[in-house]
Amino acid sequence: MLFRLSLHGDELVAGRGQPGRGAWVCRGSRRCFDLAIERRAFVRALHHEPVVVGRHDALWRELEAGNAPGQGVGG
Numbered sequence: 001m002l003f004r005l006s007l008h009g010d011e012l013v014a015g016r017g018q019p020g021r022g023a024w025v026c027r028g029s030r031r032c033f034d035l036a037i038e039r040r041a042f043v044r045a046l047h048h049e050p051v052v053v054g055r056h057d058a059l060w061r062e063l064e065a066g067n068a069p070g071q072g073v074g075g
């Protein structure tokens with residue numbers, strides 16, 4: 001199970017059903033999320049450098065809230 005992130009302008013947003021390119025991190029794994037940022041995995045996945053400085057915690061909370069179980073599968 002994975003969390004989806006996508007790019008809106010220069011910002012990463014969390015949640016399924018968002019338009020645009022998506023990047024994925026392991027569901028429930030803050031470590032995976034942090035590693036993806038450290039390794040700039042989002043740059044490779046999204047072909048754009050997202051602005052995440054200072055937003056790690058906020059993004060993580062969005063991920064946990066926006067990808068909650070019961071919101072459907074696929075995507």
Ligand SMILES: [Zn+2]
Nearest residue numbers: 025026029032
């Ligand atoms: Zn992972």
